[in-house]
Structures are given as structure tokens and as C-alpha cells.
Amino acid sequence: QSALTQPRSVSGSPGQSVTISCTGTSSDVGAYDYVSWHQQHPGKAPKLMIYDVTKRPSGVPDRFSGSKSGNTASLTISGLQPEDEADYYCCSYTGFQTVFGGGTKVTVL
Amino acid sequence: QVHLQQWGAGLLKPSETLSLTCAVHGESFSDYYWTWIRQPPGKGLEWIGEISHSGSTKYSPSLESRVTISLGPSKNQFSLNLISLTAADTAVYYCVRDLNYCGRDSWGQGTLVTVSS
Numbered sequence: 001q002s003a004l005t006q007p008r009s010v011s012g013s014p015g016q017s018v019t020i021s022c023t024g025t026s027s028d029v030g031a032y033d034y035v036s037w038h039q040q041h042p043g044k045a046p047k048l049m050i051y052d053v054t055k056r057p058s059g060v061p062d063r064f065s066g067s068k069s070g071n072t073a074s075l076t077i078s079g080l081q082p083e084d085e086a087d088y089y090c091c092s093y094t095g096f097q098t099v100f101g102g103g104t105k106v107t108v109l
Numbered sequence: 110q111v112h113l114q115q116w117g118a119g120l121l122k123p124s125e126t127l128s129l130t131c132a133v134h135g136e137s138f139s140d141y142y143w144t145w146i147r148q149p150p151g152k153g154l155e156w157i158g159e160i161s162h163s164g165s166t167k168y169s170p171s172l173e174s175r176v177t178i179s180l181g182p183s184k185n186q187f188s189l190n191l192i193s194l195t196a197a198d199t200a201v202y203y204c205v206r207d208l209n210y211c212g213r214d215s216w217g218q219g220t221l222v223t224v225s226s
Contacts, residue, residue, distance in 0.1 A: 034210035038154075045203060045219055046154065051212030089154050093210035097169055100154045 003099035004029065004090055011107040012080045020104045022073040022090030030071035034093035037066060037075045040103075041086045049088075050075060082108050111136040115204045115217035117189075121224050127191040130182070131204030131217055138162055138185040142207040145178060145189045147200040148219075155200075159207060160187055194224045 005023040012018040020037075022029065029035060035053045038046035048057050050066035053073065063078045073092070077084055085108040090101040117129035133143070139162035147155050158168035160178045168176050177190040191198060202222055206215040 032210070034212070036211035036213070038213070045216035046213070047216075048208075048212065048214045051208060051214075055212075057214055091154075091211035091213075097167065098156050098211050100156065103153045 003094075004092055004101035006088075006090060006101035006104045008102075009105045009107060011109055012077075013109045014080055014082060016080050017076060017078045018080060018106060019077075020075045020088055020090075020106070022075070022092070022101050024071050024073075024092050024099075026071055028071075028092040028094045028099060029068065029073050031095065032093045033068070034098075035066070035068060035073040036091045037064075038089045038091070039084075039086045040089065046089065077106070080106075080108055084108060111206060111215045113204050113206065113215055113217040115202075115220055117202075117220055117222070119221055119223060121194055121222065122226055123195055123224060125194050125224075127189070127194055127198065127202075127222055129189045129202055129204070129220055129222075131187055131189075132183070133185045133187075133206070143187045144205040144207050144213065145202060146205055146213075147198075147202045149197075149200040157189065157191075157202075196224050198222070199224050 033053050037050040040046040053068045054066045065076050087103045089103045112134040115131040142159045144159040145157040158178045160166045175192045201219045204217040205213045
């Protein structure tokens with residue numbers, strides 16, 4: 001069982017927006033602004049999409065955005081594209097270690 | 110631009126020791142923390158531990174009794190040792206650069222380690 005809770009799957013049509021939630025506790029997500037999101041395509045290494053809750057690394061499209069409210073962080077993909085179909089993992093600092101969510105499969109219909 | 114290249118044995122027997130090494134090319138080794146993460150087949154990501162350029166380490170509590178992360182054997186390299194392997198340790202192991210906590214922007218190609226008799 002993962003430390004952070006994510007929905008198993010979300011889906012949307014091209015051009016739509018989807019949001020993935022990542023629920024933790026007041027000891028991890030709620031306590032620190034160290035939440036990241038990684039995208040992983042099958043057979044590939046994960047790719048950093050969002051870090052420090054809202055920051056986007058260079059080269060990541062601006063349709064990817066991150067936010068946090070209380071103990072829940074969210075990743076929103078606006079204007080869904082076929083290449084966005086992948087698994088997405090959230091990560092949070094706990095004060096000692098970092099923990100991941102179980103992952104969410106995003107399907108582009 | 111940083112590039113991480115990793116290697117090590119891919120097929121091991123129960124009770125044996127996993128040894129992987131990761132070489133960092135292209136950017137300063139001393140500005141970051143360096144991490145190992147694993148992913149069992151069809152499952153999610155698990156943080157194993159990290160090491161700084163000065164050699165200070167931190168490990169996952171669930172693996173701490175079996176894991177060692179060290180610098181070397183050569184400059185700008187770091188290594189992972191995991192002892193007393195079981196089938197549950199079968200996974201793809203990644204070496205990773207940490208921008209900060211959870212901000213992992215560069216990943217090695219991954220090494221599938223299978224533990225089987």
C-alpha cells in the first residue's frame with residue numbers, strides 16, 4: 001500500500017482537461033511544498049513534469065500544472081494530447097524520506 | 110546536460126547481493142544528491158535511498174538493514190548494494206539525480222534485476 005493515495009485511472013478526450021489527485025497527510029503533503037509529479041510511458045524511465053508543487057522543468061509543456069490544498073496535491077493536464085497517455089506518479093517529502101503515490105493511468109479516449 | 114549511465118548484474122539468486130553502479134556525465138557531481146529508486150514489474154516507484162557528494166546517506170526504513178549506497182568506485186560515480194535478496198527485490202532499479210526532495214530530473218536507463226533460483 002502506497003503512502004500517498006492516487007486514483008487508479010482517469011481518462012479524457014483530446015483537448016479536454018483532466019486532474020489527478022494525490023492525497024497524503026499533514027505530515028507529508030500538508031507539511032512541505034516538496035511535491036512532484038513524474039510521467040512514465042511503458043518501458044521508459046519516469047520524466048519529471050512538476051516539482052516543488054507548481055514548478056515546471058524546462059521543456060515541459062505549460063498544459064501541465066500543479067497545485068496543492070491542505071493534504072491533497074493535484075496535477076492538471078489542460079488540452080489533453082494523445083502523447084499524454086501514460087502513468088503519473090506523485091511524490092512528497094515526509095521530513096525524513098520521500099514517498100510515492102501508487103500511480104494513475106491517464107487514458108486519452 | 111547531465112547523463113546517467115548505470116550497470117550491474119541482472120540475474121541473481123536468493124540470498125545473493127545486488128550491486129549496481131551509476132556514472133554521472135556532463136555536470137557537476139557535487140551540486141546534487143544522488144538517489145536509487147526501484148520499480149517492481151507492473152508496480153509503482155519505491156525510494157531506496159540517497160547519497161550526497163560528501164558521502165552522507167539516508168535510506169528507506171524498510172530497506173535500511175540491507176542496503177548500502179556509496180560513492181565510487183571512480184570519480185562521479187555512486188553505487189548500490191542490497192544484500193540477502195529475495196524474489197520481492199525483483200525490480201527495475203534506477204539511479205537518479207535529485208534537484209531537491211522529490212524533484213528528480215535526470216534518470217538512468219534502468220536495470221532489470223531478477224531474483225530467481
